[in-house]
Amino acid sequence: MIESERQVYQSLQTSKKIIEVKQLYKYYRVGDETVKALDGVDFAIYEGEFCAIVGTSGSGKSTLLNMLAGLEPPTRGEIIINKSHLERLDEDGLVTFRRKNVGFIFQSYQLIGTLTALENVALPLSFRGESKKKRLKKASAMLDLVALQKHKTHMPAQMSGGQQQRVGVARALVMEPRIIFADEPTGNLDTKTSREIMELMQSVVKNEKRTLVMVTHDDQLASYADRVIKIIDGNLVSNERRES
Numbered sequence: 001m002i003e004s005e006r007q008v009y010q011s012l013q014t015s016k017k018i019i020e021v022k023q024l025y026k027y028y029r030v031g032d033e034t035v036k037a038l039d040g041v042d043f044a045i046y047e048g049e050f051c052a053i054v055g056t057s058g059s060g061k062s063t064l065l066n067m068l069a070g071l072e073p074p075t076r077g078e079i080i081i082n083k084s085h086l087e088r089l090d091e092d093g094l095v096t097f098r099r100k101n102v103g104f105i106f107q108s109y110q111l112i113g114t115l116t117a118l119e120n121v122a123l124p125l126s127f128r129g130e131s132k133k134k135r136l137k138k139a140s141a142m143l144d145l146v147a148l149q150k151h152k153t154h155m156p157a158q159m160s161g162g163q164q165q166r167v168g169v170a171r172a173l174v175m176e177p178r179i180i181f182a183d184e185p186t187g188n189l190d191t192k193t194s195r196e197i198m199e200l201m202q203s204v205v206k207n208e209k210r211t212l213v214m215v216t217h218d219d220q221l222a223s224y225a226d227r228v229i230k231i232i233d234g235n236l237v238s239n240e241r242r243e244s
């Protein structure tokens with residue numbers, strides 16, 4: 001075994017599986033036909049990894065991400081996250097699971113147009129009943145982290161796409177989730193800005209010790225990830241761990 005392989009092996013032995021998927025199926029009925037969106041997928045993601053799920057359009061990436069986030073039930077199979085079996089939770093259980101463990105970054109940013117950057121980032125904390133002062137302090141620190149010190153009082157319409165997505169990253173982080181899910185987070189951005197957002201997400205995973213699962217159809221963007229899982233027609237065709 002060469003030295004780098006040995007290091008990967010050792011780090012995998014000491015790190016913990018945070019997501020485990022076993023024989024996962026998702027079939028949709030469309031008229032008389034069955035669409036096999038996921039057709040028996042197995043893999044694990046380890047704590048602290050940046051994992052990219054890649055595949056062409058219609059391969060099943062978003063279906064997989066939605067199931068990992070507890071937004072859609074599987075047809076069959078197991079999804080174990082942080083020791084919880086998602087397929088065994090009811091709707092209330094899934095809401096609690098998401099609130100405790102998960103942050104989201106969306107392709108379309110999903111910011112509230114009538115709120116400033118700071119208020120957008122602070123908003124998720126209000127569902128947790130924290131004082132306004134505390135919420136704004138945490139939100140402000142998150143905006144510092146994504147290098148938006150000068151844009152805290154800007155409205156979304158007064159920011160570029162890249163800046164808006166930085167707000168999206170800060171908002172996902174403010175709840176201190178163990179796992180962040182991102183579906184084509186740079187889908188609306190140009191190449192240079194996409195790279196900047198990827199570098200930001202990469203550093204956040206390392207420095208804040210989060211696990212990030214990102215769906216993309218873009219192999220270039222997937223190269224920022226530690227693990228790349230490739231899906232074709234609902235089947236996992238490769239699962240590679242890369243060393244940074």
Ligand SMILES: Nc1ncnc2c1ncn2[C@@H]1O[C@H](COP(=O)(O)OP(=O)(O)OP(=O)(O)O)[C@@H](O)[C@H]1O
Pocket residue numbers: 028029030035036037055056057058059060061062063064217
């Ligand atoms: N609600 C649904 N009802 C029926 N079929 C669906 C549904 N959602 C997804 N599908 C089908 O499942 C397959 C996988 O879709 P999915 O959205 O997961 O692909 P994707 O890889 O995320 O594609 P894209 O990159 O275009 O978003 C496709 O054939 C799609 O048409």
